Amino acid sequence: MNEHEHPGATAGDPAFTPNPDNPIPNWPDRPNWPGPDLPPIDWRCIFHGPVSGRYEGGTGVPTILGPVLDLRVDVDRRYANSPVLNKLSGDIYRWRFGGKFIGPIRTFIESWIVDAPTVRWQRCKVEISGRVRYWRGTHVTTDLTVTIPFSSFSTGPATATFTTPAGSTTYVCAYRSNCFRHMKLETDFCASLPATPQVPSYDTTWHNNRPPGTAQRTLTIEETYREAGIDVTIDPVHTTIDDSAPGFASWSPAELHDSMEVAFSQMSASWPRWNMWGMMAGQFDNPGVGGIMFDAAAAFGGAGEAPERQGFAVFRNHSWFNDLQAGVPANQAQAEAMRKFLYTWVHEAGHAFNFLHSWNKSRPNALSWMNYDWRYDDLNGPDSFWGNFNFRFDDEELLHMRHGDRVSVIMGGDPWSSGGHLESPAEAFVQSDAAAPVELLLRSTGYVDFMEPVNIELRLRNASDVPVEIDARLAPEFGNVAIFIRRPDGRILMHGPILCQIGDAVRHTLQPLRQDGANEGKDRYSELVHLTYGGGGFSFDEPGDYQIRAVYDALGIAVSSNTLKLRVGRPMSREEDRFAADYFSNQVGMTLYLGGSQSPFLSKGMDQLHEAVERFRDTPVAFAAARTLAKSIGRDFYRRADNKPALVRTHQADPGAAVALTAPALAFYEQTPLKAFNLPYHRLVRERALLLTQEGAVDLARKELLALRKNLEGRDVHPPVLADIKAFAERLEPAAAKAA
């Protein structure tokens, strides 16, 4: 939806306002004013600024202890050169009593957003309403109506009423600012650098390469962020960092972080908080780096010390700033240097708001502070970035910064690189309430070979003191588990099943784990979920790093999982790479999904799996292919053949062949004592036991089961699981195969 659309309001609605961009002052100038589609003029409301901005207030309960709402209204133009995003969002806090020495403490509870509010402008007020989407946990359906009165002399207070089936809660919030969030920046400078300029100040018309019609204004760090909707204030107190040590030439991320630890006045305060530290230094270890937000994981090139996103550095001795001068530039080179100086400060602070680079968010053509000019030019022609750039963040970034989940935006909150999640499905990568009665854990080996099927263990564990009932059907097919996958290119997709299964919940009670260790094992329940192939095709068909998260929602319990990192290896040979083109086909995908098939429609898929077994012997790819084939070979297959009405058996079970196919996998699991293999090992032995029983080799089946039990006992598997294996072995009899 673009910023001019308002669902729910129509031209025939007397409350309809056709243009949300600061409509009030312009109304009398409209040619059709007053007209049938617009409310009549009220002199008290003619001259007035926007209603958008930040409001704050409580529920009116006559006590200082209670909820507080930080409300953000983004429905009309609040500031020049600042897009309207048509959103409502907010953070809910609660005042708590921290003891007689601490007094009341304001504690953050949660954030929410209304994605597509309906906006109705009326004579002296605006009414904004919509469905609330919370960023964390699960809530009952909640609708919000915000009413903001305005006059020529004042705005607000905003009345925000949250309505659920259980009732409603109303907050009365005073207008605070025309910005949505605020941040205090502390800037420190190295002694070796020129005294001025310390911070950028750039007139948008200084450089000739600019978009036609660029609005003339002077951009500073504060002004740039104010246009984005963030009220940035720069601390007037600065520390000078003595960088004159003999032999010191350049900064590493670790040295930058250490310098922040010493110089940043807010370092010892509690985090997260809306504070940021920026240092102007001489040169980075790599002199090609003009600035760095160093406070991120070491794997990303940062210092690797949490909490993250607290500080950044700009390197004055980079060649970008060779011509940098304070004041009005004497030539284009000086103008370019100041423009780059502004860019670098704004860009690095943007990283600390949790922004990735534009191309890492699949937006290489974004005209944003978070893109590189030369990367954009490579795609669009020389000098095209600055010739088109309007000195702003792109809309997705504005959405994140203004209205994103507080913990993913605020400095010291979520780790860096989680900033792209507003583009993802609403439930993806949310965090569940810490007080959820069960814990959902995802586990895997952490690494799979290229083309190896991906199976993830989903484990629910009772985290409460009382028995908890769960639905044991832990798979997306049953609609009670949603699984989100972040691919190496940053795209997030929801793993959709091929088949949907409807049925009653399989109720299973998780016992609480007692302090004496009793009930150990009975407090948890696991299932192995196949994620290789789904409604969107193969989910893991590219080498690289994936992140997986699941949300369980059944029987009144909703909980999200940890984020599981999974790395998919590269093809090890040209032969493997070539084979992959045939392997990642719908036929193979469906064959894997269905656990093998003797249908002639999937014969190519089965052929490919046979080929994988032959080509990649003694590898996980071959083991998985063999197991899929074995399941299909080991059972009869019936179908309607030759257009005859009756089903006929077209494949006779061959359990001996199936057992032989999976022998190498069994040997591998027996000799590889990894926890992540416990479930597939367990499952394989049970499958083989049934096949062996079909063959009449019950003794051998029991022998493999008892070996499994013994091996798992040494791999810390809980006693109830071991007891179940023993019971399964004892139950085996020649007829058991069919029953099972």
Add this chain to the structure above:
Amino acid sequence: MAVLSIHLQEGFNDDTAVIRLDGVERARRAHLTTKPLLGYAEIVELQKPAQADIRLELVLPDRDLSASMAIPASGDSFVAANIANGQLQLAVRSQPFGYA
């Protein structure tokens, strides 16, 4: 002497890179991984040979990928190497790349 600066940028993931000039191995780097904070994995600086035609070849043996290109003989040259869509792509320019 002019500089040949080879910037191994996006798409590297625990890779080994071999750099050859006119068929002669001049540099080899292992465990290259792109740092998303800055957008590069490694920058390799070489002196340009004093000759008219220079052929740069970059090989990623683990991936069975390679690419080559002619490098201007005069002045400093900056080569961007990126892996995208399973391809190794090279591009040369006369201005340095900047990272932030």
